[in-house]
Amino acid sequence: MTIEYEWRGDFDNASLDALHADGFGSPAAQTDWRARLERHSLGWVCAWEDGGLIGFVNVVWDGGAHAFVLDTVVARHRRSRGVGAALVTVAAKEARAAKCQWLHVDFEEHLRSFYVDACGFRETPAGLIAL
Template sequence: MAGAGCARIRFLPGPGVRPAPDPSASGSAYDRTVTITYRWRGDVDNVLLGALHADGFGHPPDGTDWRTQLERHSLGWVCAWENGSLVGFVNVAWDGGAHAFLLDTVVARHCRSRGVGAQLVAVAAEQARAAACEWLHVDFEDDLRPFYLDACGFKETSAGLIAL
């Protein structure tokens, strides 16, 4: 059924970066008329990313200077684009060494359940690995457990948290 599966993927890497795997190669159904383009460390538009983040996390746009924040604190980020519209994003923070961390994973409502989020994470993992990171961490709410553990392949671990 058109639109029900993963979209066709086009990955535009930086210099020396291999393309991310195409989920259609595994035999999953996808709409061949839709192309989602994934960009590692691509241009960030504060207004577009702010609107996507606000919609995905249920808050009004807050004027965050995403570009500055990402450039200062991130290993990289992945943006998903469909027909010129920003439809997905994930930030990859890191400790400068072996550990990378996923933050702010978000997919536009009309693109959910199409494999966009899983592909954002796959590109993020590939790029963190290319940067010599050994571990990719993520924290998530219980309702996202199937996404991160099943769709993305994370393993459950014990962790601690202090509210500040």
């Protein structure tokens, strides 16, 4: 099967909700993803296989030099096949094309090898306040 990657792909909210529920192990939230992304994102990358949404990453930005990867998710049945890294590669390419100079990501410890080894992020000191 061929996987296609699409910058600012045309998805429906139900498909993205279902992917998030599958990928993050949570109930579908019925989020209006389209409105949220149009309001806050530089863009997003969709991964499609046989017409189904199997991967997604959101790229938000500050309107200038900094872009941020959020919500990288791959359907459970397609993990460990390079889909997530390919999503991030497209996200980086498009952020660069938008003249961003930095692509940031925060991640939990268990995702370190994905973001650092598979995607090429380098570790930097950062801070976080739980709200």
